[in-house]
Amino acid sequence: MFHNRGTTWNNPNQTMYGGILYAMADSAMSLACEAAGKPVVTLDLAMNYLAPAWADTCIRAVATLIHQGRTTMVGLCDFYDDRDRYLAHGRGTFFVTDKNEV
Template identity: 45%
Template sequence: MTEQLLLLKNHLHKLYTKNPFVHLLEMEIIELEPGMAKLSMPVTNNKHTNLYNMAHGGALASLADTAMGMACATTGKKVVTLDMNLNYIRSAECQEAIIAVGTLIHTGNQTMVAEADILDGAHNLLVKARATFFVTGTFLSE
């Protein structure tokens, strides 16, 4: 691993650990590699759930958006979401952790495109997402 990549990974860990919304939803970084981010989030009753005691679609969308945005950030680029599409495949009951894997599929100078899969503890696909991001700057050049 290059020194630049190690610095970027450490910077992203610090940055996202301080993000109040990420902290509120209890998202945790599991793995960061160039073009890929893997995060976990619990599905806790009365916090992440809807009226049916299943994971709220908004919580799942937030996890997917964060995983894809972090996948973009692993390239050293700062981004904001332009659009996002989600397919909710199956519901998620309360559980210790669901996993989101964000992967880059296009890296441009002005836009980036990423996909995310969210899986439950039994590795069932819960959500398939795709988003376009606008590049606003770079990390570590500040």
């Protein structure tokens, strides 16, 4: 799980800039791959933004793996605020690198 709080990442609408959630999704899913014992690099990542994240809201990212292949992994990442509102959904595909290359 990742957490982020504050107004530093707000856009002019005073909601969290979507790129922050994108970066959090990439990190959360990459860490899920690492926890499964496979170092990865990102091949593809897509986001669906469902509700705004407001200033001073704690954001929770929950990453799960839906495919753990020899050369690729696929993860999902869902975002919730501190009122448990569903904010965004991400899906990423990752290339498994050799542990000796990392």
